[in-house]
Amino acid sequence: MTKARLPAEIWVLIAASFVIALGFGLVAPVLPQFAREFGVGIAAASAIVSAFALMRLVFAPASGKLVQKLGERRVYMTGIAIVALSTGACAFAQSYWQLLVLRSLGGIGSTMFTVSSMALVIRISPPAQRGRVSGLYSTSFLVGTLVGPLVGSAFAGFGLRAPFVIYAVALLIVCVIVFLGLREPAAELASERAAPAFGFREALSVPAYRAVLVSNFATGAAVFGVRMALVPLIVVEVLHHDVSMSGVALTVFAAGNAAVLFVSGRLSDRFGRKPFLVAGSAICAVGMVALGLSPTLLWLFVASFVAGVGSGMFTPTQQAALADVIGSRARGGPVLAGFQMAGDLGTVVGPVVLGWVAERTSFGIGMLGTGALLAASAALWVVTPEPSTIAHPEDPEHVDGHAGDGVDPRCTCDGCPDGVPVERTGALPGSKE
Numbered sequence: 182m183t184k185a186r187l188p189a190e191i192w193v194l195i196a197a198s199f200v201i202a203l204g205f206g207l208v209a210p211v212l213p214q215f216a217r218e219f220g221v222g223i224a225a226a227s228a229i230v231s232a233f234a235l236m237r238l239v240f241a242p243a244s245g246k247l248v249q250k251l252g253e254r255r256v257y258m259t260g261i262a263i264v265a266l267s268t269g270a271c272a273f274a275q276s277y278w279q280l281l282v283l284r285s286l287g288g289i290g291s292t293m294f295t296v297s298s299m300a301l302v303i304r305i306s307p308p309a310q311r312g313r314v315s316g317l318y319s320t321s322f323l324v325g326t327l328v329g330p331l332v333g334s335a336f337a338g339f340g341l342r343a344p345f346v347i348y349a350v351a352l353l354i355v356c357v358i359v360f361l362g363l364r365e366p367a368a369e370l371a372s373e374r375a376a377p378a379f380g381f382r383e384a385l386s387v388p389a390y391r392a393v394l395v396s397n398f399a400t401g402a403a404v405f406g407v408r409m410a411l412v413p414l415i416v417v418e419v420l421h422h423d424v425s426m427s428g429v430a431l432t433v434f435a436a437g438n439a440a441v442l443f444v445s446g447r448l449s450d451r452f453g454r455k456p457f458l459v460a461g462s463a464i465c466a467v468g469m470v471a472l473g474l475s476p477t478l479l480w481l482f483v484a485s486f487v488a489g490v491g492s493g494m495f496t497p498t499q500q501a502a503l504a505d506v507i508g509s510r511a512r513g514g515p516v517l518a519g520f521q522m523a524g525d526l527g528t529v530v531g532p533v534v535l536g537w538v539a540e541r542t543s544f545g546i547g548m549l550g551t552g553a554l555l556a557a558s559a560a561l562w563v564v565t566p567e568p569s570t571i572a573h574p575e576d577p578e579h580v581d582g583h584a585g586d587g588v589d590p591r592c593t594c595d596g597c598p599d600g601v602p603v604e605r606t607g608a609l610p611g612s613k614e
Contacts, residue, residue, distance in 0.1 A: 187306075194298060194302055204325075208329075209329075229280060234288065234529060236291075237288045237289075240288070240289045241522045242518050244293045245381075246518075253297045256293050258356055261294050268352065269346060273342075301363070313447040315497035315500040393520060396558040402530065406528040406535075407535050409431075440489075446501060454498050454568045466491070467487060468491055469548050
């Protein structure tokens with residue numbers, strides 16, 4: 182059977198993801214230094230970064246409800262527009278407090294397009310290729326974050342305000358591309374609004390969703406929180422190298438990530454999600470513990486690569502597992518918001534708690550705690566039913582019959598008349614296991 186081509190809208194979302202990540206990589210390195218230009222201390226400069234993350238966390242539930250009420254496309258474009266305008270305005274900020282408010286507004290827009298983009302990817306992706314799409318989407322974002330600082334260095338001569346203007350213009354271009362590329366006929370939009378709602382409490386009764394929340398919390402705490410906070414300190418305070426070597430370590434992690442990101446997502450469509458979620462979490466846990474025990478810089482680089490490989494195995498796969506839980510035809514805004522909040526909460530709490538542990542004991546113990554969190558996530562996935570076997574009678578492959586190239590090979594329904602839609606009655610999606 183020939184693999185079906187991905188919808189054009191998927192490539193629009195992937196391209197938009199790349200530009201958004203590129204701009205984030207462009208702005209993030211200069212933001213603390215820009216804040217310091219207003220005469221504030223290190224803590225206040227760091228608060229600019231924290232305010233963005235905090236607003237993402239606080240506004241996530243509202244974003245989920247907006248997706249349910251207004252639809253993914255409207256919320257997606259509105260979120261991008263808010264980030265574009267607030268980022269552009271940052272370039273003209275005249276005080277620290279203006280910058281803080283504008284970045285906080287950017288956090289609201291960020292959570293709006295993050296939740297809605299996940300919803301769009303889930304809705305548009307063919308169920309049998311969810312892992313492949315998640316891998317492509319994650320890879321585009323990773324490449325964007327790597328290219329962003331390189332682009333920023335090319336514009337370094339234009340001053341600290343230039344990256345904000347460049348990012349704002351890029352986002353406005355994305356708005357136009359998304360508007361043109363995601364327009365659909367009125368009948369399709371009406372169908373989207375009529376799609377059955379899938380609430381957070383309903384999702385919590387699905388074992389795979391509970392496991393996804395735990396694994397995304399662990400991802401936020403370990404990969405985006407503790408690693409970013411402690412690795413630079415290990416490089417300087419333990420290995421006694423220049424802080425620039427921490428940037429190399431982070432790049433090596435990204436290289437390990439990129440090596441398996443797309444492949445793992447695609448293979449999870451064939452072999453199931455659990456092998457990659459379990460193995461990836463366990464490998465990343467080993468890498469994180471090894472980081473805390475690094476006696477040399479070479480050891481640190483190898484451990485970073487191993488942790489990156491593990492992260493690359495489970496990151497796209499857990500997004501595909503989330504899509505398996507929701508299905509293609511349900512409106513799951515609050516479910517997606519819960520997933521994002523779990524990751525953001527881990528990013529906020531992880532560095533504080535495990536950083537405190539490292540300060541009171543050692544970096545090795547702090548990183549051991551990080552590895553234990555990932556190992557617990559792997560153990561939970563061992564006892565969780567395979568997400569890709571969850572049946573959604575309203576999904577296109579199930580509804581449209583069992584013949585043809587677009588059929589999901591996992592569909593094992595009995596007695597479903599070809600071409601006859603099966604309406605969702607509010608019952609939980611059932612597992613075929």
